Amino acid sequence: xxxxxxxxxxxxxxxxxxxxxxxxxxxxxxxxxxxxxxxxxxxxxxxxxxxxxxxxxxxxxxxxxxxxxxxxxxxxxxxxxxxxxxxxxxxxxxxxxxxxxxxxxxxxxxxxxxxxxxxxxxxxxxxxxxxxxxxxxxxxxxxxxxxxxxxxxxxxxxxxxxxxxxxxxxxxx
Amino acid sequence: xxxxxxxxxxxxxxxxxxxxxxxxxxxxxxxxxxxxxxxxxxxxxxxxxxxxxxxxxxxxxxxxxxxxxxxxxxxxxxxxxxxxxxxxxxxxxxxxxxxxxxxxxxxxxxxxxxxxxxxxxxxxxxxxxxxxxxxxxxxxxxxxxxxxxxxxxxxxxxxxxxxxxxxxxxxxxxxxxxxxxxxxxxxxxxxxxxxxxxxxxxxxxxxxxxxxxxxxxxxxxxxxxxxxxxxxxxxxxxxxxxxxxxxxxxxxxxxxxxxxxxxxxxxxxxxxxxxxxxxxxxxxxxxxxxxxxxxxxxxxxxxxxxxxxxxxxxxxxxxxxxxxxxxxxxxxxxxxxxxxxxxxxxxxxxxxxxxxxxxxxxxxxxxxxxxxxxxxxxxxxxxxxxxxxxxxxxxxxxxxxxxxxxxxxxxxxxxxx
Ligand code: SF4
Numbered sequence: 001x002x003x004x005x006x007x008x009x010x011x012x013x014x015x016x017x018x019x020x021x022x023x024x025x026x027x028x029x030x031x032x033x034x035x036x037x038x039x040x041x042x043x044x045x046x047x048x049x050x051x052x053x054x055x056x057x058x059x060x061x062x063x064x065x066x067x068x069x070x071x072x073x074x075x076x077x078x079x080x081x082x083x084x085x086x087x088x089x090x091x092x093x094x095x096x097x098x099x100x101x102x103x104x105x106x107x108x109x110x111x112x113x114x115x116x117x118x119x120x121x122x123x124x125x126x127x128x129x130x131x132x133x134x135x136x137x138x139x140x141x142x143x144x145x146x147x148x149x150x151x152x153x154x155x156x157x158x159x160x161x162x163x164x165x166x167x168x169x170x171x172x173x
Numbered sequence: 174x175x176x177x178x179x180x181x182x183x184x185x186x187x188x189x190x191x192x193x194x195x196x197x198x199x200x201x202x203x204x205x206x207x208x209x210x211x212x213x214x215x216x217x218x219x220x221x222x223x224x225x226x227x228x229x230x231x232x233x234x235x236x237x238x239x240x241x242x243x244x245x246x247x248x249x250x251x252x253x254x255x256x257x258x259x260x261x262x263x264x265x266x267x268x269x270x271x272x273x274x275x276x277x278x279x280x281x282x283x284x285x286x287x288x289x290x291x292x293x294x295x296x297x298x299x300x301x302x303x304x305x306x307x308x309x310x311x312x313x314x315x316x317x318x319x320x321x322x323x324x325x326x327x328x329x330x331x332x333x334x335x336x337x338x339x340x341x342x343x344x345x346x347x348x349x350x351x352x353x354x355x356x357x358x359x360x361x362x363x364x365x366x367x368x369x370x371x372x373x374x375x376x377x378x379x380x381x382x383x384x385x386x387x388x389x390x391x392x393x394x395x396x397x398x399x400x401x402x403x404x405x406x407x408x409x410x411x412x413x414x415x416x417x418x419x420x421x422x423x424x425x426x427x428x429x430x431x432x433x434x435x436x437x438x439x440x441x442x443x444x445x446x447x448x449x450x451x452x453x454x455x456x457x458x459x460x461x462x463x464x465x466x467x468x469x470x471x472x473x474x475x476x477x478x479x480x481x482x483x484x485x486x487x488x489x490x491x492x493x494x495x496x497x498x499x500x501x502x503x504x505x506x507x508x509x510x511x512x513x514x515x516x517x518x519x520x521x522x523x524x525x526x527x528x529x530x531x532x533x534x535x536x537x538x539x540x541x542x543x544x545x546x547x548x549x550x551x552x553x554x555x556x557x558x559x560x561x562x563x564x565x566x567x568x569x570x571x572x573x574x575x576x577x578x579x580x581x582x583x584x585x586x587x588x589x590x
Contacts, residue, residue, distance in 0.1 A: 035250065037212050073295065081213070164220075167321065
């Protein structure tokens with residue numbers, strides 16, 4: 001399966017790529033590469049300033065784990081698109097910046113706020129997320145649960161895997 | 174239950190009482206997109222086969238991030254906007270009469286008091302200075318808003334910041350917001366709105382209010398808001414909008430936090446690499462060597478800012494080791510610089526005059542920094558790698574410090590009194 005194919009089932013199972021606090025959108029995808037709308041082209045530059053060849057090191061289904069305020073800075077949707085283009089379906093961070101969170105929800109990139117996991121997971125650990133039971137596993141050990149405090153429209157958009165699907169299914173477009 | 178100003182504004186639009194935490198679809202009055210973000214929105218519309226635009230008159234495209242285009246791919250993105258705009262009767266402001274979106278839109282006078290404005294650019298929060306609920310959105314959001322004239326929002330909690338007293342001369346609105354960002358941290362207002370009030374705020378010009386609201390995103394805020402008062406009414410009057418209804422936050426409104434700031438205490442501030450929240454008193458940085466100074470951007474690229482710069486630059490020369498780039502925020506700003514006679518003197522002082530554009534602010538275009546170079550910018554962000562090479566550094570300051578330092582060749586701070 002290519003990196004840009006959709007993973008059909010939203011259960012996550014992959015390796016951890018760990019980043020620190022305040023990873024901003026200029027790190028995720030620098031402005032000079034935002035001159036295309038092509039997902040794979042964007043992905044090739046993802047995180048490159050802080051981790052060389054990040055794109056090549058990622059396998060489909062891998063997970064980014066980060067500290068506080070992930071995705072701060074610009075409104076550029078190129079940031080979550082570049083992450084999706086790497087084959088990553090899920091980012092778990094202590095906290096997200098508002099715009100990144102919003103864009104991720106709208107695009108169907110799974111974003112989970114979790115204060116604990118960051119301390120428990122190491123680079124390369126196997127991370128699994130069971131969305132039926134809301135449990136998160138590190139190397140097969142259950143370490144955390146998704147605290148789902150989203151309700152209303154946001155939860156429905158997440159369930160529909162993106163804003164445009166939500167609009168379609170609710171006959172808004 | 175009492176409502177904050179933001180809750181009141183959203184309730185006014187929806188015709189029912191709305192409170193923090195609720196997720197609602199709201200009607201939007203203006204939808205703005207730039208050459209940087211709109212192409213992705215158009216791609217979303219195409220992927221979902223959406224051939225109808227709800228209210229083209231509410232939509233504005235601005236070519237500013239890569240304007241004039243720097244290469245073939247950005248030229249093609251710009252052309253994509255124009256072709257789409259033509260097909261759907263959308264107004265598209267090219268670089269020849271445009272400028273930076275957040276300088277241009279307030280000049281146009283198309284926004285009304287208490288409008289809800291969304292823009293596919295994070296600094297859309299700027300218009301809070303005009304009593305508008307404005308927030309940055311992404312490209313899928315923009316596609317949704319173009320197709321439906323609506324968008325979902327989660328009603329934010331509000332942090333209230335009361336600023337009292339007089340700012341000393343030499344201290345600018347930029348210093349006030351930098352110090353607030355330093356106090357709150359880069360995520361101190363994440364998901365929240367910030368309401369500014371107090372005697373200092375009431376005395377600020379529209380340009381200064383926009384400088385303040387422009388930077389609330391640097392502490393994560395969804396929106397900044399300064400309520401409509403005489404100053405705002407005058408702005409709207411000049412734009413031909415006469416009926417300024419006024420609403421107020423309730424006295425028992427539920428704020429997350431309230432801060433009191435004494436304006437008199439405030440000294441010039443500098444945002445040090447690599448975060449706008451890494452704020453220090455400017456005097457601590459005196460003597461720092463710099464290679465490039467940029468005066469411009471949606472934070473400090475208005476005519477008022479160039480008038481300040483002019484006070485320092487007139488009859489002086491830019492230091493031989495420094496490149497000074499002046500970026501007028503819009504075509505109008507450039508015209509006015511010419512009309513007021515500054516342009517000639519700026520050129521004589523060896524400043525580089527850039528076309529109205531985002532330019533060096535986001536390092537994607539003109540004025541990019543080389544390895545290890547140091548910049549002093551009046552812009553709003555200095556993230557790692559934002560302005561050029563990852564080993565370059567940018568300090569963020571007010572206009573006076575930037576202008577004086579360009580002459581001195583190192584960071585210098587005008588006297589404050
Ligand atoms: S001037 Fe800078 S901050 Fe403002 S819109 Fe342009 S790139 Fe963004």
